Amino acid sequence: MSTVVMTRMRALGRAELTLLLRNRTALFTAMLMPLLFVFLTRMSVTDEALDATGFSAGGLVLSGGLGIVLVLVVYSNLVASFVARREELLLKRLRTGEPSDGEILGGTALPSVAIGLTQCAVLVVAGVLALDVPAPARVDVLLAGLLLGALMMTALAAATSAFTKSAESAQLTVLPLMMLSLIGSGLMVPLEVMPDGLAAVARLLPLSPVMELVRHGWLGEGDGLDVLRALGLSVVWCALAVFAVRRWFRWEPRR
Amino acid sequence: MRHRERAIEVSGLWRRYGPKGEGGFDAVRGLDFTVERGELFALLGTNGAGKTSTVELLEGLERPSRGTVRVLGHDPFGERRTVRPRIGIMLQEGGFPADLSVRETARMWAGITTDPRDIGETLDLVGLGRREEVRIKQLSGGERRRLDLALALLGHPEVLFLDEPTTGMDPEGRRDTWRLVRELRAQGTTVVLTTHYLDEAEELADRLAIMREGRVVVTGTPAEVTAARPSRIRFDLPEGVPPARLPLSVPAAVDGRRVEVRTDRLQEALTELLLWARREELTLQGLDARSATLEEAFLEIARGGPGADAPDGHEHAEVGA
Numbered sequence: 001m002s003t004v005v006m007t008r009m010r011a012l013g014r015a016e017l018t019l020l021l022r023n024r025t026a027l028f029t030a031m032l033m034p035l036l037f038v039f040l041t042r043m044s045v046t047d048e049a050l051d052a053t054g055f056s057a058g059g060l061v062l063s064g065g066l067g068i069v070l071v072l073v074v075y076s077n078l079v080a081s082f083v084a085r086r087e088e089l090l091l092k093r094l095r096t097g098e099p100s101d102g103e104i105l106g107g108t109a110l111p112s113v114a115i116g117l118t119q120c121a122v123l124v125v126a127g128v129l130a131l132d133v134p135a136p137a138r139v140d141v142l143l144a145g146l147l148l149g150a151l152m153m154t155a156l157a158a159a160t161s162a163f164t165k166s167a168e169s170a171q172l173t174v175l176p177l178m179m180l181s182l183i184g185s186g187l188m189v190p191l192e193v194m195p196d197g198l199a200a201v202a203r204l205l206p207l208s209p210v211m212e213l214v215r216h217g218w219l220g221e222g223d224g225l226d227v228l229r230a231l232g233l234s235v236v237w238c239a240l241a242v243f244a245v246r247r248w249f250r251w252e253p254r255r
Numbered sequence: 256m257r258h259r260e261r262a263i264e265v266s267g268l269w270r271r272y273g274p275k276g277e278g279g280f281d282a283v284r285g286l287d288f289t290v291e292r293g294e295l296f297a298l299l300g301t302n303g304a305g306k307t308s309t310v311e312l313l314e315g316l317e318r319p320s321r322g323t324v325r326v327l328g329h330d331p332f333g334e335r336r337t338v339r340p341r342i343g344i345m346l347q348e349g350g351f352p353a354d355l356s357v358r359e360t361a362r363m364w365a366g367i368t369t370d371p372r373d374i375g376e377t378l379d380l381v382g383l384g385r386r387e388e389v390r391i392k393q394l395s396g397g398e399r400r401r402l403d404l405a406l407a408l409l410g411h412p413e414v415l416f417l418d419e420p421t422t423g424m425d426p427e428g429r430r431d432t433w434r435l436v437r438e439l440r441a442q443g444t445t446v447v448l449t450t451h452y453l454d455e456a457e458e459l460a461d462r463l464a465i466m467r468e469g470r471v472v473v474t475g476t477p478a479e480v481t482a483a484r485p486s487r488i489r490f491d492l493p494e495g496v497p498p499a500r501l502p503l504s505v506p507a508a509v510d511g512r513r514v515e516v517r518t519d520r521l522q523e524a525l526t527e528l529l530l531w532a533r534r535e536e537l538t539l540q541g542l543d544a545r546s547a548t549l550e551e552a553f554l555e556i557a558r559g560g561p562g563a564d565a566p567d568g569h570e571h572a573e574v575g576a
Binding site: 004007008010011012014015018019022023084085088089090092093094095096097098099100103 | 314316335336339340344346348349350351352353354355359360362363364365366367368369403406410
């Protein structure tokens with residue numbers, strides 16, 4: 001990316017970060033909810049589930065935690081941000097300036113993505129240092145999973161905002177994808193405990209391939225072919241999400 | 256410095272909302288006009304005449320359904336990257352995050368602008384220098400318009416688009432804004448202004464166009480546009496004087512006691528009327544004579560077009576005893 005683009009996205013991101021820091025509810029959601037969910041997951045993981053996967057409890061819960069961060073901090077938070085900026089007519093105003101549409105959305109997403117990825121780093125470090133989880137087996141695959149996940153969540157958030165009337169109703173419109181991911185993408189329940197037919201469908205959900213990349217990168221699950229398949233499916237979901245944004249995203253409130 | 260290309264060239268411009276055929280609506284219907292460098296061009300019209308729809312095409316926010324727009328020689332929609340750094344836009348309805356301060360908002364805008372002006376200086380220019388730390392949500396409507404203007408100026412625009420810039424401002428704010436716009440124009444900035452304040456257009460515009468139903472119906476300097484309109488004389492008919500006694504050479508319309516004369520020859524009609532009043536020993540209460548204003552020209556055009564003038568000649572109503 002050119003330096004001009006970086007400068008512009010940083011300016012937009014800085015403003016958005018200021019707003020996030022002044023919005024107590026959003027800040028609380030972003031900072032504390034992932035911890036709460038990780039804790040709940042730990043309580044709910046049964047021995048039976050562990051046997052099915054062959055992972056340690058710590059490894060399973062923390063790798064799921066990375067997915068939870070993507071959903072709660074990046075996706076959920078950004079739906080509210082995009083809707084709020086649209087309803088304030090800021091997006092409309094920004095579109096009269098020099099940045100491209102992608103820069104506007106990217107700049108707005110920057111703080112949430114940065115906070116989310118920082119939390120992921122904290123989870124990995126905490127797991128390795130304090131909870132006896134092994135160090136990531138393939139850092140490159142783990143990073144690819146997290147970056148694709150962040151991009152996918154950002155684009156899906158923008159697409160979801162198109163169907164969200166107000167910042168308040170964002171609390172409802174984020175639920176379908178959030179629930180589907182928590183249950184169906186192996187964030188709280190490993191897919192291995194599901195019946196085969198259901199698991200096969202669940203593997204096609206948007207966050208499922210991201211989680212496969214994360215688990216492969218960190219815990220060494222699956223072989224090279226699985227990784228390629230997961231990479232491919234993640235890219236397809238990202239492309240679909242970007243298409244949905246281009247097709248449906250609204251830059252100003254409906255009159 | 257002389258520039259070769261025109262600021263704005265529009266030809267055969269159409270903008271359609273909705274589908275082809277019955278379900279759609281043409282908001283802009285075949286516009287042709289040019290704006291020269293350094294000119295202040297005002298676009299007037301009633302609500303729904305197509306002003307904002309037109310300006311959005313000039314700004315490159317939307318693609319025309321037909322026809323072409325050139326801003327500084329480029330297509331503002333297709334060549335957005337080339338055109339945007341050279342223009343400034345103040346929307347009729349733009350917004351800022353309620354929880355940012357004036358300074359934070361301006362800093363954000365400076366960060367997305369090529370070679371921006373100094374922030375403090377620009378805020379001083381629009382009279383917000385003392386309000387830098389105030390949150391947007393605490394600003395008045397007029398102050399928000401000033402901030403919006405400041406952002407439009409941050410990039411040293413060669414062409415400045417102002418869509419209803421003084422709506423919501425107090426009289427002092429309007430005067431300040433007018434002074435600033437005149438200064439910018441004196442420095443060579445081209446300005447495209449839409450407004451529904453006709454005094455604003457009369458005060459500022461070098462040239463103006465009046466739109467109705469998506470078309471330009473009149474264009475010219477404010478003087479040219481008003482010169483083609485009749486002047487007006489008004490007074491109250493004194494008690495006991497029937498309208499029939501009015502001098503026949505003066506085309507008057509009577510509504511109750513109120514008499515209105517519309518004429519292209521104000522001086523002659525007024526002389527005639529005053530001589531008649533002296534002869535008849537009448538006092539004309541509420542006498543008021545004036546040349547056509549832009550407002551009158553506008554209202555007449557908005558009602559039904561330059562051909563549809565108010566009826567000439569005598570139109571006598573019953574006068575109560």
